[in-house]
């Protein structure tokens with residue numbers, strides 16, 4: 101049975117027969133959970149339902165979820181390719197009950213699907229239960245065709261499942277499958293021992309606890325079911341295969357590797373490179389399709405590591421040129437129907453992978469050479485450990501992720517001292533941090549004087565610029581005073597938007613009452629909105645202290661224009677360039693906006709103009725900018741854009757421009773798109789591999805730029821005496837014309853210089869009785885000067901000639917000596933060296949002709965005049 105049918109049957113079994121709602125796979129980049137780098141289980145997207153933070157919109161759900169396991173608690177990387185059933189990327193078929201059915205249904209349905217729908221032989225199946233879970237044990241015992249010797253109990257390691265160090269968890273029951281040949285002589289003791297003949301297929305988790313930061317378990321209000329089945333393994337089992345790589349989920353990719361490398365796949369040890377590459381390219385394609393890109397930190401670095409491992413395994417198949425990107429079409433063929441983003445973004449994925457392969461390819465071979473050297477040394481040592489400085493060098497200079505070096509080491513029975521290498525890496529990070537930027541004071545640095553306990557600061561500035569408010573606490577350091585008020589119209593820097601400026605007036609009981617004080621910036625420290633004021637402005641602290649707070653409206657309005665314009669830009673970039681565009685950073689200030697996003701190539705001028713035009717059209721449509729607070733899950737379901745890796749609360753603010761843009765955003769915006777006035781893109785550039793930056797302006801700033809452009813254009817029109825639309829062509833022609841004139845002029849000058857060579861012999865001077873001719877000449881370049889020297893030397897019977905000139909603002913001298921004097925030992929090289937030194941520079945050349953350049957133009961005449969003195 102092909103994999104597509106199997107996936108479909110799973111979904112339909114739970115949907116049609118058992119009333120589950122079909123849910124699409126969440127992206128592999130978690131949308132709302134900084135505790136995870138990648139989605140690692142089907143239940144991730146339902147975490148808040150389990151914890152009771154949000155009400156699930158359905159009682160039962162089913163899906164096939166894209167999962168990546170290469171970091172954190174669930175990490176299978178080391179086994180990938182060496183065995184036939186662990187993967188960095190895999191699909192998890194899942195079914196869920198949110199406070200609805202529980203253990204009995206979950207167990208019976210799983211068994212029925214396996215044995216009746218898919219016809220897996222019950223004699224080959226095992227069930228494991230958590231030692232203390234008598235309830236599940238009893239249910240399994242009553243399954244008629246489960247061999248009682250195949251019902252096993254196990255402890256926490258195998259039968260208690262947790263999502264990560266914290267979060268939802270509970271006891272679980274697993275179904276394992278024997279794929280060996282000797283059905284009559286199975287060994288139940290081999291279950292859960294990593295024996296490839298006894299394979300875990302499906303995990304049924306009975307979620308009933310939340311684990312907190314201290315590791316303590318808290319019972320949840322409701323009990324839930326979370327099941328996850330390894331799709332690739334199931335496809336193998338149903339088709340009687342012992343290797344996932346022999347299924348239609350991998351075969352087309354392996355075949356393509358064979359074609360490209362001309363090395364046949366081997367199911368044994370020699371097939372490791374094929375398997376690793378086939379696995380890794382699936383992971384890379386899926387992750388990039390969901391918006392990730394390789395880079396230096398966090399998630400991006402995981403992608404880089406995986407890609408570099410794959411590239412290195414390519415070397416084992418003699419693949420030296422970039423090749424991974426050529427496998428992407430095979431991945432799109434295998435997975436593209438179910439996950440269309442892979443098909444739609446095939447080219448984007450290929451470009452990213454190819455560029456990364458190209459940049460690593462340059463250092464990979466050199467790094468492998470270095471590795472061979474250090475491996476040889478380590479072999480000789482007693483400990484068989486690679487020198488840690490060298491491992492660090494491989495990482496730092498040759499881009500070898502440490503796990504790649506470890507892998508290479510293990511192949512040679514050597515080891516890496518992880519602790520030591522980590523400390524070298526940490527020291528480097530520390531150096532980088534120390535050299536890095538100034539950072540805002542942290543709360544601990546400031547000594548807070550708390551006036552009002554148990555009150556929190558709240559932003560009240562969406563609808564107003566001015567409030568009266570109570571001072572909750574303040575702090576003073578050598579240069580600033582920091583205020584935290586209860587209600588404030590001041591927006592603290594966040595989400596790319598700068599902090600508000602404005603002023604505050606302190607009222608009664610403070611000594612400097614009534615003083616109007618400028619707020620120079622507003623920042624967030626923890627949950628506090630901190631108003632920063634220059635100097636020390638408060639001398640008493642008799643409570644309560646109240647104040648009038650007012651933000652500077654013009655700045656706020658300009659910022660709001662840019663913020664709304666940023667949302668339009670984001671939306672139009674996605675329309676024009678495609679859905680792979682994801683926000684990677686932003687700056688929204690009163691003066692301009694900057695938007696960083698994932699995209700692989702330079703955006704053409706035509707595209708930029710198109711984007712700008714679309715945004716200005718949206719502005720003219722004067723669309724209402726609506727904000728609404730709603731549950732996070734609802735917002736995402738409605739299609740709102742969110743930032744990867746950002747932690748949002750359960751309730752989020754959604755900023756919507758109907759049919760145009762919808763984003764989770766806490767920033768301040770204009771009321772209608774028309775308020776933006778005008779939008780102009782000022783630059784587009786690359787800031788990292790796969791990340792582009794657009795800078796733009798709006799409103800008054802855009803008008804100012806137009807004004808300047810108009811003035812310049814009208815000046816040009818007048819000066820060129822041509823209408824606007826002809827000026828560009830005119831200027832291009834004029835440039836070419838000027839270049840021709842310059843060339844002609846230079847040729848004429850050269851001719852002129854040598855037209856009457858006798859001119860240069862007019863003033864004969866003497867150097868040690870030899871004739872010396874010194875001339876200051878006007879030339880444009882060294883070639884002209886040398887040509888002149890040649891001509892004069894030809895004409896000179898016996899003597900020395902020195903020329904001085906200023907070329908491109910530097911003094912230059914040239915000296916020629918006739919052959920008879922060269923024979924007597926006079927060398928042009930020596931002469932210019934001395935003159936060059938006198939001019940603050942140096943030079944040299946042949947005995948018959950040499951040149952020198954100096955620094956001090958003003959000295960040239962003096963040196964030429966008194967040349968005998970210098971020589």
Ligand code: SER
Nearest residue numbers: 141143303326327328
């Ligand atoms: N959450 C469980 C797992 O990942 C079952 O879905 O194995």
